[in-house]
Amino acid sequence: MSDELILYTNPMSRGRIARWMLEEVGVPYRREVLTFGGTMKGADYLRLNPMGKVPTLVHGDSIVTECPAICAYLADAFPQAGLAPPQRERADYYRWLFFAAGPLEAAVSNRALGFQVPEDRRVMIGYGSYAEVVETLENALTDRSYIAGSSFTAADVYVGSHLMWGMQFGSIDKRPAFEAYVRHLHDRPAHLRATELDDADMKELQAG
Structure with a gap:
């Protein structure tokens, strides 16, 4: 295109x-x-x-x-x-991309706002509890370099961003599986370029 x-x-x-x-x-x-x-x-x-x-x-x-x-x-x-697996191999790709967009973001945001779902109401909310969400993601990333298979995909951009920010600002627990996963992504040339460009834009905005 x-x-x-x-x-x-x-x-x-x-x-x-x-x-x-x-x-x-x-x-x-x-x-x-x-x-x-x-x-x-x-x-x-x-x-x-x-x-x-x-x-x-x-x-x-x-x-x-x-x-x-x-x-x-x-x-x-x-x-x-x-940046996407072959069509027939996208089950994990879709699963974790939208897990991060739904349960993970909702659970982390509610926790940051001080809202805790009452135990007897967890069936009413998509993510259940923050602890369940984090444990599920931790298990998925244990001993894996990428979230959706053997190679880097768009799902890693999205999941990795959430974990980088969450651990940096304390809204997501620092766990060994998360830290190992993020280390694997942080120094990708595209991530470093994007960070440099965004940081330059931030300085320009702050300078007025």
Whole structure:
């Protein structure tokens, strides 16, 4: 596909996940940095993303929001990057990509907000309990370099980002399986490039 790629983002947001994914894909893209409560709520941007949040990816006439959707979309749009398993081998890929987008993010966010699901109400909520979510992910990553098979995929971008941030800011427990997994991902050239670019954007925003 030859249509221009545009990433609408902010370096203090989940847009960092999308940028890492774009760097892994390795195709040219343009980034537009938006401000919270400012350009994110402007009329032009709200036409792209009515939520007024980032990231948003525009690829020609296609508009994609939500980080896991952006990761999956880019893996499919640019198969030459090898960031999705073959179609018949995608069970773990889909499972863990959406496990992180659903149970993991919900459990971590609620815990950070001080909300604990009453034990007798756990059947009403998709993730059950924070402890169950973290244990499930820990078991999946024990003695594995990648979450969805023997090679790096878009699911690793998404799951790895959650674990990096969560352990850095204390919202996810530091466990040996998580730390080993993150170490394996941290020094990927695309991750280092994306981090450098986002950090530069952050300094520019802070400088005013």
